Amino acid sequence: MPPFLDLAPIRAARGELRLPGSKSVSIRALMLAALADGETQLSGLLDSDDTRVMREALKACGVVIEEQGAGAWRVRGGLQFPKREAELFVGNSGLSIRTLVAVLAFMGGHYRLSGVPRMHQRPIGDLVDALRPLGAQIHYLQQDGYPPLAIEPAQGRADAPVRVRGDASSQFLTGILQSAPLLARERHLVIEVDGELISKPYIDLSVALMQRFGVTVQRDVGASGAPRFTVPAGARYRAPGAFAVEGDASSASYFLALGALAGGPVRVFGMGRSSLQGDVRFAEVMAAMGAQLEQGDDWTEVRSPGLANGFRPKAIDADFNHIPDAAMTVAVVALFADGPSVLRNIGSWRVKETDRIAAMAAELTKLGAVVDTGPDFLRIEPPASLRSAAIDTYDDHRMAMSFSLAACGGMPLRINEPACVAKTFPDYFAQLAALTEA
Ligand SMILES: O=C(O)C1=C[C@@H](OP(=O)(O)O)[C@@H](O)[C@H](O)C1
Numbered sequence: 001m002p003p004f005l006d007l008a009p010i011r012a013a014r015g016e017l018r019l020p021g022s023k024s025v026s027i028r029a030l031m032l033a034a035l036a037d038g039e040t041q042l043s044g045l046l047d048s049d050d051t052r053v054m055r056e057a058l059k060a061c062g063v064v065i066e067e068q069g070a071g072a073w074r075v076r077g078g079l080q081f082p083k084r085e086a087e088l089f090v091g092n093s094g095l096s097i098r099t100l101v102a103v104l105a106f107m108g109g110h111y112r113l114s115g116v117p118r119m120h121q122r123p124i125g126d127l128v129d130a131l132r133p134l135g136a137q138i139h140y141l142q143q144d145g146y147p148p149l150a151i152e153p154a155q156g157r158a159d160a161p162v163r164v165r166g167d168a169s170s171q172f173l174t175g176i177l178q179s180a181p182l183l184a185r186e187r188h189l190v191i192e193v194d195g196e197l198i199s200k201p202y203i204d205l206s207v208a209l210m211q212r213f214g215v216t217v218q219r220d221v222g223a224s225g226a227p228r229f230t231v232p233a234g235a236r237y238r239a240p241g242a243f244a245v246e247g248d249a250s251s252a253s254y255f256l257a258l259g260a261l262a263g264g265p266v267r268v269f270g271m272g273r274s275s276l277q278g279d280v281r282f283a284e285v286m287a288a289m290g291a292q293l294e295q296g297d298d299w300t301e302v303r304s305p306g307l308a309n310g311f312r313p314k315a316i317d318a319d320f321n322h323i324p325d326a327a328m329t330v331a332v333v334a335l336f337a338d339g340p341s342v343l344r345n346i347g348s349w350r351v352k353e354t355d356r357i358a359a360m361a362a363e364l365t366k367l368g369a370v371v372d373t374g375p376d377f378l379r380i381e382p383p384a385s386l387r388s389a390a391i392d393t394y395d396d397h398r399m400a401m402s403f404s405l406a407a408c409g410g411m412p413l414r415i416n417e418p419a420c421v422a423k424t425f426p427d428y429f430a431q432l433a434a435l436t437e438a
C-alpha cells in the first residue's frame, strides 16, 4: 500500500458486506482449539496480522495447524504443547501475548515472547503479578512490567485463589481463565478480580467460548464484592468438531457508521442479535444518535436521511467502557453531531495500539473540532464545517478505519500509512470503496 491514501468526499453509501471474522473470537478459538483434546475444524477465521502472529506462535510451540481453504483451518490440540522451547513474535497483538503468557507459564517449557516496539510499552505486569504466586517463572527482559519476556517452567504452587487486577485490561483475566485447565488438575481453581474490571463483555466472550470447548466457568461474587470465577478440578477442553467464527463486530462499526452518515442502507452480514461480541452494542449507539437500525440473528442494517440531506446525528454523552474499540468510531461520528459529545470511562485507550485519547484528539482537531481530554474521557465539539486534512494513523488500524468516515464531511481527506489496517482488516479500504459513491 502507498504511504498515503486520498479519499474523495463520500456523498452516499449503500450496499451489503460480509464481515471478516472476529479478531477476538479467532484468537480465542485458536488457543482453545490448540489446548483441546481432539481436532477442531475452524471456519471463518480472520486472516490478518493479529491472527497470523497467534497462529505462528502456536505452531512454533508444536501445535499442528493446517490451512484447508480461505478461513478454514484444522487444529490438532492437546493440553500439553509438543515443543518445550520457542521464540515467539507477537507483533502488536495484546490479546495474543496476554493469553499466550498465561498458558505458556504452565506448559513446562522455555519460551521468549517479544513484539513491535509499541508492544514493549503495553503493560503486562498485572498478569505476571497474578501468575507468580502460582509458581510461574516469568522474567522481564527489558523493563519491569512490560514485554519482552522469558518464561521458564513453573515451580511449586500456592493453593490460594488467584487474584488479578482488571483495571488496565480485561485480557489478563481472559488469559488466566483460558489457562485454567492447566491449573485446575487436582483442585478447583478460583480466580478473584482485585478492584475494577474494565471491558467486561470480553470476559463474557471468554467464558462463552470456553463453554463451547467443554469447560464451564462458574461466576459469582467474592467476599470483597469483586467478580469471582471458579473452574472445576479436572476440567479439560474438548474439541467441538467444527467451530464457525462470527463476523467482527468492531469492524462492523465502520460500516454501520457509514450507513448513519451517508444514508445507507448499509447491511453487514456475520453479526447480529445472536453475536457473542460486546461490540454488537455499537449499533444501539447509532440508533441513540438518530439512525434507523434493523437487526436479524446474523445481520445488522443502518440507514438515515444522510448528511447530504440535512441529517445530523444527535450528540451523545455516555460511558463507553463496555465497547472500547467501537467507541473510536463513535468519536468520529461525533464530528457531525448537533452538539458536543463526551466519551467517558475510556482510560484503557491510553495503553492500546497508541495513546488513542491523545491521537484521536490531535486528529479530530486537525479537522476543525474543539477537543478536550482527561485521563479517561474525550469531549468533542463539532466544527461548523470540516477542514480537509492529512490524518496520521499512529500505526493504529482503528485510527485509519474510523477517520476514513470523516470523508462523509464533503471534503477530500488523506489517510497516512493506511496499511496499518492489516492488523485486523487487510482489505478495509477496498470494501469501503465498494459501498461508497463520490
Ligand atoms: O479480549 C479481547 O478480545 C479484547 C479486549 C479489549 O482489550 P482491553 O480488555 O485491554 O480493553 C479490546 O480492546 C481488544 O481489542 C480485544
Ligand SMILES: C=C(OP(=O)(O)O)C(=O)O
Residues within 6 Å of the ligand: 092, 093, 094, 095, 096, 325, 352, 353, 398, 424
Ligand atoms: C486494542 C486492540 O487490540 P489488542 O489489545 O488485542 O492489541 C484493538 O484491536 O483495538
